[in-house]
Amino acid sequence: MMNNSNLIQRDLATLWHPCTQMKDHEWLPLVPIKKGEGVWLEDFDGRRYIDAISSWWVNLFGHSNPRINERIKQQLDALEHVILAGFSHEPVVALSEKLVAITPPGLTRCFYTDNGSSAIEAALKMSFHYWRNQGRHEKTKFIALSNSYHGETLGALAVGDVSLYKETYAPLLMQPITVPSPDCFQREPGASWSEHSTRMFAHMEQALAQHADQVCAVIVEPLVQCAGAMRMYDPVYLKLLRQACDKYGVQLIADEIAVGFGRSGTLFACEQAGISPDFICLSKGLTGGYLPLAAVVTHDRIYQAFYDDYENLNAFLHSHSYTGNPLGCAAALATLDIFEQDDVIANNKHLAAHMGQAVAHLQDHPHVAEIRQTGMILAMEMVKDKTTREPYPWQERRGLKVYQHALQNEALLRPLGNVVYFMPPYVITPDQIDHLARVATEGIHIATQT
Structure with missing residues (x-):
C-alpha cells in the first residue's frame, strides 16, 4: 500500500524539484x-x-472543483489538442471573446502561451518587434522596477530584480533600466501609501525623460510585487505611469500573472487605477489552477503593426506547441463562468x-x-x-x-x-x-x- 515514506523514496531517486536546494530533503521531508x-x-x-x-x-x-472538473471532462471527449497555427477551435475562440470583454477597455487581441514566463517573453518580443515594424530600430530597452519578478526564462528573468533568482545568470541577460520600486514598506513614518507612491514616481519620470527614445516599454507588477516578498504600493503610481508612458511614447506591460483574477480585490489590479495597459499578461488563476495556460491581451494598434503581406516578413513568429490548448481553455471558461455566476x-x-x-x-x-x-x-x-x-x-x-x-x-x-x-x-x-x-x-x- 502506498504511503508517504515509499513515495518519498521513489521521488528522491528520480526527481529534481523546482526552487529547491535538494540537499534540504536529507532532513526536511517532502x-x-x-x-x-x-x-x-x-x-x-x-x-x-x-x-x-x-x-x-x-x-x-x-x-x-466539480464545475471545472465537469467542463474539462466534456472537452476531453471532444478534442484534447490541435495546432493553433492555421487551425482553431471553439474553446479558444470563446475564451478570447470573454477575455476581451473582461480585461481593461481597449484590449482586443489575445495571444496564447503555455505559462506566465512565456507570456512575459511574448509581450517583450511583441513590444520590441512593434517598434521595429514602425522603423524605430533604436528602441531596444525596457524599464523595470527594483525588487520586481516576472519569471525564470531569460527575457523574463532579465526584467526582474530579485537577486536570489537573477544573480547567477546575469552574464546571460539583457540589461534593463531599473527604477526604484514604489514599495510602501520603505515609506517614511507618517507617509501614506499614496504619498509615498507619488513621491517615488519621480524616479520613473526621470528615467522616461532621459531614455524614452531607446525604450520599448515599461513592465510592472500592478500593486503587488509578489515574489519580491509581497511588497505593495498604491494605485496612484499606475495612473501616473500610464500618463507618462503616453507622454513619452513608451508602451506599458502589466504583469497580472499573480495579481489578476481577483487577487488584488478587483478582477484585475489595473482597474484600481482606471488604466488600460498596452499589454496585460495573464496566467496562474486563468484556469483556476488546473492546467498551464497563459495569455497576452493587447490592443488593435499593436496587432495592426504586424498585419501585412507575407513577403514583408512582419509577422510575429512566436509559438508554443500547446498554444491555446482546448483542455486549458475549457478550464479557463469554467473559471470565468464561476466569476460570472457567483x-x-x-x-x-x-x-x-x-x-x-x-x-x-x-x-x-x-x-x-x-x-x-x-x-x-x-x-x-x-x-x-x-x-x-x-x-x-x-x-x-x-x-x-x-x-x-x-x-x-x-x-x-x-x-x-x-x-x-x-x-x-x-x-x-x-x-x-x-x-x-x-x-x-x-x-x-x-x-x-x-
Whole structure:
C-alpha cells in the first residue's frame, strides 16, 4: 500500500524539484499529496493541510472543483489538442471573446502561451518587434522596477530584480533600466501609501525623460510585487505611469500573472487605477489552477503593426506547441463562468476583511514590522528589530520554521524569506482563516524566539 515514506523514496531517486536546494530533503521531508478537495490537500498518511498559498498562487476555487472538473471532462471527449497555427477551435475562440470583454477597455487581441514566463517573453518580443515594424530600430530597452519578478526564462528573468533568482545568470541577460520600486514598506513614518507612491514616481519620470527614445516599454507588477516578498504600493503610481508612458511614447506591460483574477480585490489590479495597459499578461488563476495556460491581451494598434503581406516578413513568429490548448481553455471558461455566476469579488471583500482582522493582533508583535494587505493577499514581515526594521539574516531561515510548524498543524504556509503570507483559494471559510491566523501566530512566535 502506498504511503508517504515509499513515495518519498521513489521521488528522491528520480526527481529534481523546482526552487529547491535538494540537499534540504536529507532532513526536511517532502510532502506527497494523494488528493485535494476545496482548500484541503491530503497526503498518503491521511494528514491534511489547508492550501493557504493556492499551490503557488494558481488555485482560485478549490481543488477538485466539480464545475471545472465537469467542463474539462466534456472537452476531453471532444478534442484534447490541435495546432493553433492555421487551425482553431471553439474553446479558444470563446475564451478570447470573454477575455476581451473582461480585461481593461481597449484590449482586443489575445495571444496564447503555455505559462506566465512565456507570456512575459511574448509581450517583450511583441513590444520590441512593434517598434521595429514602425522603423524605430533604436528602441531596444525596457524599464523595470527594483525588487520586481516576472519569471525564470531569460527575457523574463532579465526584467526582474530579485537577486536570489537573477544573480547567477546575469552574464546571460539583457540589461534593463531599473527604477526604484514604489514599495510602501520603505515609506517614511507618517507617509501614506499614496504619498509615498507619488513621491517615488519621480524616479520613473526621470528615467522616461532621459531614455524614452531607446525604450520599448515599461513592465510592472500592478500593486503587488509578489515574489519580491509581497511588497505593495498604491494605485496612484499606475495612473501616473500610464500618463507618462503616453507622454513619452513608451508602451506599458502589466504583469497580472499573480495579481489578476481577483487577487488584488478587483478582477484585475489595473482597474484600481482606471488604466488600460498596452499589454496585460495573464496566467496562474486563468484556469483556476488546473492546467498551464497563459495569455497576452493587447490592443488593435499593436496587432495592426504586424498585419501585412507575407513577403514583408512582419509577422510575429512566436509559438508554443500547446498554444491555446482546448483542455486549458475549457478550464479557463469554467473559471470565468464561476466569476460570472457567483458574486466572487464581493464575497472576497468579506474574506479579505476577515483575514485582516484575524491577524491584526500581530501589529503589536515585537518582531513583526508590518502587516500589509491588497485584496486577498496578506503579508506579515518578520524582522530582527521592529524599530529600525533591521531584517533577520537570511541565513537563519526564520520563515522555514513557520513552514515546518504549519505542516504540523494542518496548514501549507510557504514564506518568502522572512515574510509569512496568505493567498488562499476563494472558497476558504472564516473559520479556516482563523485557523491559519492561529498557526501563523504560533509559527512567528517560534521563529522569532531566539
